Amino acid sequence: MIKVEAIIRPAKVEDVKNALDKAGYVSLTITEVKGRGQQKGIKQVWRGREYVVDILPKVKVELVVNDEKADEVTGIIQQSAYTGNFGDGKIFLTPVQKVVRIRTGESGADAL
């Protein structure tokens, strides 16, 4: 099993969610996060003076899938979160040792 963890633009959450949903990936976790990458900061203005917010709001989308589905999910997120500008985000894939469904106690692929 693999955890796909994508940091994306807040404005792209709907698109990513809908694209995943269409391909049958319904379960996911979304967290509002703050971070920075190559986008660095954005300029804002406070009473006529510029300031920089260099830790920007992003959204983290997490879902755990079977190994063979990981590439498909990654592809879907990459396409649906894409704008072509700095700040589009990144996708991280990490192996997952065990998954347990709390309600039934099932574990492994059955719990996904």
Place this chain on the structure above:
Amino acid sequence: MPVKAKEEKMNIKKIIQWSVMAGIILMLALPALAGDPNGAETYTNDIAGMKLAINFTWTLIGAFLVFFMQAGFAYLGAGALRVKNTVNYFTKSYMDFSIGALAYWAVGFGLMFGGSKLYPGLEDGNAWIGWSGFFLTGDAYDVQTIMFWMFQVVFAATAATIVAGAVAERLKIQAYLIYSIFVTAVIYSIYGHWIWGGGWLSTLPYGVGARDFAGSGAVHAIGGFVALAGVILLGPRIGKFNKDGTPNAIPGHDVGMIVMGTFFLFFGWFGFNPASTLAATDLRISVIAVTTFLAGAAGATFVCYATYFKTGKVDIALTCNGALAGLVGITAGAAYVAPWAAVVIGIISGMLIMFGLWFNEWKLKIDDPVGAIACHAYNGVWGLLAVGIFADGTYGGVKGLIVGETGQIIAQAIDAVTVAVWAFGTGLILFGILKYTIGIRVSAEEELTGLDIPEHGTSAYPEFVIAGPFDGKR
């Protein structure tokens, strides 16, 4: 060009600029011809003078209360929208009265009350339009005329700000500022002349002529129908309607703001309606305050139970809309109807806003984020008609159907049709011109990000400011 010559040229330019400015100031400061700019001639040290002073105080306090409705509209709208558009909405709500006040001072007041002969300096005009009192100069530089202006300008600003909520989350700020000028200077003022400035609606040969006590039509329907035109030309927000045409709910970000905004508006309405007598010696003001209160309460109560029986939950945001609907509905008739009639008017207003919101979303398929059109346009029309039904003849000689007079309702119906056609028509022209010149809608990208950062460079709640001042490197 040598440096010296350049400097000289700059100096000449500056001199011209300053003399033009000085000329304008001199023109505006010309001594009054027959007006009374300090009140010494108007005030007399006797009972008549006392009455006048009480009425002055009453009217001005009313104006200040109506001014505070701006805060209500700002809060109500901001709470009903998403957090990413908060700065934008507050800016629009703030600037429409600022720019609108200047436009009304320069042009609107003269068009609206010129020819009404109500106060000095308002002599010239006909049944269709007025043309004196511009810039409050000449005879209009008079304590009474200016007291009256203060009361009228806050009404003009109210009409302007109604539109902000309907076009929110997608209208360009610059388009909105230009709109604010034209609505206060022209659209509001010309119609206002017909009903309040001695124009043709107020002298219709039915009943006593059309009557709109504090402006269900003149203020609320004008704002509401201009909003309808704007919303149609703008189109719905991204994500409001599904492909099959069904609407989605887009919840606002702060219910507390919605409730507080409604309190502010309700409070301000006690200036809007009772102070429209322009006189505290007119003791009908207590009845007006109570009809206002009861209609708002009835509208809220109706919607509260309507939502409860429909969904099993009490919806406070919609209930607040119900209160405002009742208040808009009573505004035209506040002085002419009895308390029981105010309750009936408020209940029907509550029904009308529930129906109006449903009709706009499901049938017209337009996107009005705060429900301004259902609240102000539809209930504004209802308020005008209600005068023709419920006026009991105890004030101003206005008699409606309940006392067996059929003339008044005809005048009110003509007024209602006129206000709808005028405001919707001029609204289409205004937003149409703006659409094909400077554009009215922000880009899809800006709309998704929210208007705060692209249009204003800041968010409403700027947290996580990590870096210090801009150092020019990042």
